[in-house]
Amino acid sequence: MKVDVVETTLVAPSEDTPRRELWLSNLDLAVPKTHTPLVYYYPAPAPAGGGGATDGPPEGFFAPARLKAALARALVPFYPLAGRLGVGEGGRLQIDCNAEGALFAVARADFAGDDVFQDYEPSPEVRRMFVPFAPSGDPPCVMAMFQVTFLKCGGVVLGTGIHHVTMDGMGAFHFIQTWTGVARGLELADACGPPPFHDRTLLRARSPPCPAFDHPVYSPALLNGRPRPFVTRVYSVSPKLLADIKSRCAPGVSTYCAVTAHLWRAMCVARGLAAGAETRLRVPANVRHRLRPPLPRSYFGNAIVRDLVTTRVEDVLARPLGFVAQAIKDAVDRVDDAYVRSVVDYLEVESEKGSQAARGQLMPETDLWVVSWLGMPMYDADFGWGAPRFVAPAQMFGSGTAYVTQRANKDDGIAVLFGLEPEYLQCFEKVFYGE
Numbered sequence: 079m080k081v082d083v084v085e086t087t088l089v090a091p092s093e094d095t096p097r098r099e100l101w102l103s104n105l106d107l108a109v110p111k112t113h114t115p116l117v118y119y120y121p122a123p124a125p126a127g128g129g130g131a132t133d134g135p136p137e138g139f140f141a142p143a144r145l146k147a148a149l150a151r152a153l154v155p156f157y158p159l160a161g162r163l164g165v166g167e168g169g170r171l172q173i174d175c176n177a178e179g180a181l182f183a184v185a186r187a188d189f190a191g192d193d194v195f196q197d198y199e200p201s202p203e204v205r206r207m208f209v210p211f212a213p214s215g216d217p218p219c220v221m222a223m224f225q226v227t228f229l230k231c232g233g234v235v236l237g238t239g240i241h242h243v244t245m246d247g248m249g250a251f252h253f254i255q256t257w258t259g260v261a262r263g264l265e266l267a268d269a270c271g272p273p274p275f276h277d278r279t280l281l282r283a284r285s286p287p288c289p290a291f292d293h294p295v296y297s298p299a300l301l302n303g304r305p306r307p308f309v310t311r312v313y314s315v316s317p318k319l320l321a322d323i324k325s326r327c328a329p330g331v332s333t334y335c336a337v338t339a340h341l342w343r344a345m346c347v348a349r350g351l352a353a354g355a356e357t358r359l360r361v362p363a364n365v366r367h368r369l370r371p372p373l374p375r376s377y378f379g380n381a382i383v384r385d386l387v388t389t390r391v392e393d394v395l396a397r398p399l400g401f402v403a404q405a406i407k408d409a410v411d412r413v414d415d416a417y418v419r420s421v422v423d424y425l426e427v428e429s430e431k432g433s434q435a436a437r438g439q440l441m442p443e444t445d446l447w448v449v450s451w452l453g454m455p456m457y458d459a460d461f462g463w464g465a466p467r468f469v470a471p472a473q474m475f476g477s478g479t480a481y482v483t484q485r486a487n488k489d490d491g492i493a494v495l496f497g498l499e500p501e502y503l504q505c506f507e508k509v510f511y512g513e
Contacts (some may be wrong), residue, residue: 079193080187083184083225086184087181087182089182090150093152097164100278104281105379109380118236123136140461152231153484161221162219163216163218173221178220180221181210181223184225187230195467199311208227229280231388244379246380247318249274249377249380250268251454253459262462274376287427290420296425307500310474313496313510314490315494317490319491320491322512330366334450336507342359343402346391356389364377365382445478451484456469477498481495
């Protein structure tokens with residue numbers, strides 16, 4: 079499969095924007111220093127006249143000029159995305175808001191959408207084809223990169239690569255909603271809704287920092303696993319299977335907690351972990367509504383902290399599924415204002431000591447990391463020709479990492495994207511689907 083890039087340009091904000099150095103919080107600095115690669119697949123729409131597929135997409139379908147003009151307008155409120163990663167006082171990373179622009183590429187492929195998305199698997203190859211390449215996530219790299227790839231079938235893939243220090247998933251999808259709304263012809267204020275809130279000092283450490291809890295989830299010692307070859311599969315969780323999983327949990331347990339408990343159990347079985355071994359689950363939590371006072375809902379930055387559920391493999395396997403799901407729920411519920419402030423202070427103390435807290439990414443084989451995109455507006459990305467048929471990461475970065483997401487049609491249930499060593503896949507799938 080071949081993809082040829084035919085145009086690459088920088089798109090600057092369409093109006094003057096603040097020129098300043100944007101301070102990054104400890105939560106921004108705790109994420110991987112890389113661009114998060116996503117793909118949005120848009121099949122060619124049916125011709126308006128009811129003609130056959132050979133009629134091709136409508137005139138102007140994903141016209142690059144229209145997308146670039148809308149991007150330039152969307153970058154006005156989201157101006158950090160037009161900047162560059164910089165280094166400030168004491169070597170601390172910052173965003174240099176200099177309006178140099180986001181990278182925008184146009185490409186053409188010699189294959190159809192079904193060749194990739196009918197049985198989709200995130201991989202380095204998918205990222206290479208659809209997301210612009212960044213040689214490094216270090217300064218002075220661009221903060222945002224986009225590529226529109228026209229497929230042989232008439233469909234389009236939008237690949238996005240936004241540097242993780244700029245924002246979390248909520249911020250990313252807020253930006254995409256704004257860009258797509260402007261492309262559809264909405265006024266900028268209507269497309270954006272509440273403007274992005276850029277003051278990250280709301281998450282500044284206290285002086286002096288005084289962590290009140292232990293935070294082993296950020297310890298480099300727990301992210302020292304060895305690199306292992308892995309593949310990523312997309313597992314459909316039908317409404318029937320989801321109802322069965324949740325029926326084994328207490329009322330009020332969320333879909334995330336129930337599905338993650340089920341996934342954790344299947345992973346322990348597939349990997350053949352010893353019953354007495356310790357296993358850990360990393361649980362991310364959005365803190366916007368957990369702080370007192372809460373952060374603005376449109377806070378544009380990383381507002382995610384991690385908690386850790388630690389238990390023995392025998393408990394995950396022998397206890398009722400509801401027990402495991404409740405343990406996950408308890409970990410999520412623990413994340414309150416005091417916990418968040420403690421995390422921020424802990425990271426400050428570790429930074430002052432020169433440690434590499436939170437910098438590792440490779441987990442040991444006993445561990446699992448599950449991210450939830452449930453409730454995210456990931457399919458509200460209509461540029462004017464309809465919503466995407468499929469949205470997903472282009473690549474996963476380690477074995478034992480999973481995303482739980484909704485599907486384009488909510489009646490189809492949800493999806494779990496999971497990276498696992500290939501030798502464990504068959505056993506995992508049998509346990510996951512109850513075969």
